[in-house]
Amino acid sequence: MDRSVTGIHGRRKSMLRRLASAAVAMLAVTFLCVPPAAALALPTPKDLTAFLDLECFKTSPYQPPATTLTVRHINPVLSNLPIETVTLGQREQLCVPVAKNTQVPPSPALDFIKYIDLACYKISGTTVTTGLVLSHLNPLFQTLPRTQISMNTPQQLCVPVIKNNVVPPAEVLSLVRHIDLKCYGITPNNPLNQQLSLRQLNPVLTPVIPTHGAQVLYARQLCVPVQKAGDNIPAAVFNIVRWIDLEKFDLATPALPTVSLTLRHINPVLAGLPIEQATLTGASQLALPVAKNGNFPPG
Template identity: 55%
Template sequence: MYRRTILGLAAALGLVAAATGPVVAAPASPSPLSFVSQLDLECFKTDPYTPPPTVIKTTHLNPVLVQAGLPPEVVKLGNREQLCVPVDKNYRTPTPDAFNWVRFVDLSCYRIEGQQVGFPLKLDHLNPVLRDMGVPGNIVKLDRPEQLCVPVIKNNVVPPAEVLRLVRFIDLKCYSAPPPKELGVGLVLRQLNPVLANQPPRFVKVRENRQLCVPVRKNDQPIPPDVLNVVQWIDLQRYDITAPTFPTPVSLTLRHINPALVNLPAEPVRIFASNQLALPVAKNGKVPPG
């Protein structure tokens, strides 16, 4: 482990930070299916924090919702409610082509309000662990937006440049998506991000589905075509979980990495109890390209 100045990130994002950790060479970008199907996020309740007044225009990216004609929407960031961090399930580590990318997806989630959609969707699980368990899909109605989850780094640990180029554009708009249905499976979760990788594995019980988080563009910002080809397929269904707490609360500093939000101040946060698990799904049979 060593410390070095992240001049490249400062030039690209206007963010000056000291990164701790080994330099990791980034492999070629994974396919959309490989990346999305192995992206599982455990969501922790956070202590209260209100960001500076921030208004964002959100535009849908997923082909199913784009073709449905869902319009852009302007939302205001409210209180931070959750921090979602990458995990693997049942000791099944993501494949080498996806691992170094998945482990750097950290999303800070803020309360938003918006218009009701009322759009029905058929969802099918993509993660190999759930598919091997025979977990069925479900039919939900995309209802009202409740959260906007945006990419951050923890404790100034910055991913390799090519990984950062992708993960900084992962913005998910989370809608209530009834009806809830008990999943009723048990899973062992292990933390993947380097900052939390020393935490022990934890057994969780997955309960009812609550939300569907879908990819959006913020403020009409340009997204490189190869990056867009991946992030437009990130659809995560969030389930309530029963989980043990961390042995001791973990204190972190969050910094925004999306170009639209890099000027927001760093945020202190403490986490110890998770309440949801976000699992990758396909909508209406549209599976990400392999």
């Protein structure tokens, strides 16, 4: 072959190699410069609490291993109440997130709310007889008049769990695992008398429990935030969960599917407890967000 032709082919191959190398380099730079996916921002206390509605289902009976916990109140209104040691009794309910009527919680609150599942266990404790004024936080009920109640004797401790081993994203888990609510019986037991449509938000239950009507009846409990001894709550999370106050009302619904689940504790203090089997046997209560004595969540 003519040397000039050979030289041309050589120069072409060299140029192609240089172009290929440049393309690879550009792809590498592009890959390295792609920013990581943004971490999910924490919701404001106001957004999380205002749209936190939990439908509470009766569960099949279950008695956890003997477990004694020391809890303290973390909401500013009740910080003067004494620290108390309680023992977990029989599991009575599983409370799961729902949306009312056509409401959709705002983002990023929705990303957290849909993973708030609380298993409620019977407890006993000291009667505190504390007078409070409750205001509804959810926009649907904000126009309802405030109510005066007496918060009396502790009846339940509701603690965070996951269903069927469906673990929420890390940022979500870092918050929901620290939600502990101590539920007190209240008087008077005034009726709310509201007709609602309830829609499941958690991905485990959305395919199996249909949207359904519900009649909200009598107020029974006030569930207030506490911290268990040994649970080191990050400051940013603490400043959100301390504002979660839920008033529980009796609920009447049509017959709903029976659902069998496995529950696993996610709070660090209870993570060593065994996995539980739970069958949901019917919705019995609806927990609605409230503020106490005009102390509203910031945000």
